[in-house]
Amino acid sequence: DAKTTQPNSMESNEEEPVHLPCNHSTISGTDYIHWYRQLPSQGPEYVIHGLTSNVNNRMASLAIAEDRKSSTLILHRATLRDAAVYYCILAGSARQLTFGSGTQLTVLP
Amino acid sequence: EPEVTQTPSHQVTQMGQEVILRCVPISNHLYFYWYRQILGQKVEFLVSFYNNEISEKSEIFDDQFSVERPDGSNFTLKIRSTKLEDSAMYFCASTELALTTDTQYFGPGTRLTVL
Numbered sequence: 001d002a003k004t005t006q007p008n009s010m011e012s013n014e015e016e017p018v019h020l021p022c023n024h025s026t027i028s029g030t031d032y033i034h035w036y037r038q039l040p041s042q043g044p045e046y047v048i049h050g051l052t053s054n055v056n057n058r059m060a061s062l063a064i065a066e067d068r069k070s071s072t073l074i075l076h077r078a079t080l081r082d083a084a085v086y087y088c089i090l091a092g093s094a095r096q097l098t099f100g101s102g103t104q105l106t107v108l109p
Numbered sequence: 110e111p112e113v114t115q116t117p118s119h120q121v122t123q124m125g126q127e128v129i130l131r132c133v134p135i136s137n138h139l140y141f142y143w144y145r146q147i148l149g150q151k152v153e154f155l156v157s158f159y160n161n162e163i164s165e166k167s168e169i170f171d172d173q174f175s176v177e178r179p180d181g182s183n184f185t186l187k188i189r190s191t192k193l194e195d196s197a198m199y200f201c202a203s204t205e206l207a208l209t210t211d212t213q214y215f216g217p218g219t220r221l222t223v224l
Contacts, residue, residue, distance in 0.1 A: 036213075043216055046212040049210065091209040095208075095209055096154040096167075097213060101151060
């Protein structure tokens with residue numbers, strides 16, 4: 001499976017935008033880029049996914065580089081409730097998700 | 110909004126005992142998963158289940174583990190003889206279809222403590 005690299009931790013101020021980066025230089029043409037998050041003491045939760053084009057939903061936006069070797073999850077206005085571990089996951093032929101260590105996002109009031 | 114539920118939320122057992130963790134996936138979903146997360150570590154895939162049989166399993170899912178869909182709503186994970194190292198959070202997940210683009214919906218987890 002192609003591997004992803006994310007910073008261990010990031011901080012943001014409440015109500016400010018947050019850009020969470022992910023590198024996936026060995027991504028294959030059929031790999032989808034998924035983002036999940038895990039709030040404290042909860043199960044993982046889907047955030048967004050995309051293949052080539054940028055994607056928006058009610059939770060976040062996903063910006064995918066033209067060469068697809070990196071992507072950025074954008075939270076437009078971070079709230080305290082967004083404090084979580086964010087996982088960038090490549091999904092190819094395997095249906096199961098392979099979680100890395102993710103990025104621990106701390107939101108400061 | 111439909112959700113995946115899991116029971117119990119916390120299970121304490123003695124080493125060597127059998128445990129059954131229960132999950133109720135979202136009702137129209139067809140593909141089911143178990144993952145586990147040892148405290149402070151990554152979420153790890155255990156097994157996927159489709160059409161009443163195991164679809165894929167990881168190296169962790171050895172002969173001590175089994176899964177079953179005993180009726181139309183429940184999906185269970187059985188550990189036959191628990192070990193100390195089985196202590197972890199166990200998450201059930203389900204997807205509507207079997208596509209890699211499908212969203213996996215996770216339950217809140219069962220914390221298993223093996224003494």
